[in-house]
Amino acid sequence: MTDITNTPAAEHEAQLGDYFALFKPRVMQLVVFTALVGMLAAPVSVHPVVGFAAILFVAIGAGASGALNMWWDADIDQIMRRTQSRPIPAGKVQPGEALALGVALSGMSVMMLGLAANLLAAAMLLFTILFYAVFYTMWLKRRTPQNIVIGGAAGAFPPVIGWIIATGSFSIEAWLMFALIFMWTPPHFWALALFMRSDYDDADVPMLTVTHGRPATRRHILAYTMVLAVLAVGTGFTAIGGWIYLSFAIVLNAMFLLGAYRIWQRDEDASEADNYKVERKFFRLSLFYLFLHFGAILVEATLRPWGLGGW
């Protein structure tokens, strides 16, 4: 008897959703949101169709770099609990498919962004894809405990790209939005590394928790959070800030600083006793932290035409 479902190809045949999972949809959400805020906060208006297309191509570029990351990291994704269900380690998508999809969509997104917006935005998107897929994924991630710090820059470029889509040039405000994500990334991931105890050790990824120990990681979280708080509140006094943003920034950074201070004060025994309650809470807050900061910048930009936003 011939049964089509008995063939290995049929058993593992990927669905559309499996390919979509290669694009790291959660990271894409952040990319789309921050790029959109960067574009709308700029002092130049963009035609809605051009803006929609440009942000879509930025999202596709980000997704493509995610697929390249999953292709390269398939071996360690198989080891880490957090990543075991990704399409390649789960056997749903072949590594070659992820590579082909990543390369093809990277090229398409850069080319289309160049046509839809401008060449500088396209060049910046290409730089971001290469920075994440090659510089971070292939080179830094497995070599240095500073992987998260430098690699975080890749996730910080989208608001700069959004700004360039609208203006065609760089500016201090765009780089402030970059700095906000850049300084936020390390405390966010180090908090995760503190309570996802064995994942990075097992996969031999040199996270700070593995190379410098957990007390050093706690000190680093506090130090980065202090610099981040200064930057985040300082942004409130620039052209993209205003009293709404500043109010949000003061409250959120006070909460974030308090969380980092509590993490710094604790030792491993205390953390293990309550199953890393403080670290988990800090991690959850970090997710809202970034969305609310960029949300406040968006509110300021939206209200500006009515003379309500900004200073």
Place this chain on the structure above:
Amino acid sequence: MNMRTEHEIHNRRRGRNVGVGLMLGAFVILVMVLTFVKITQTDFTKAMGAPAPQSQESN
């Protein structure tokens, strides 16, 4: 030999193919609309009024 014309895998493949087809269709429409917007936004009057490029004279 049990050969069914419709199998679960056919349905799955159909779902995937329809999804890809819709995405390609949406992409074509997006490029068309984008082209329309780009053309209507561009001020062609200025370009037409500009001095014509000098043609090379052949000897």
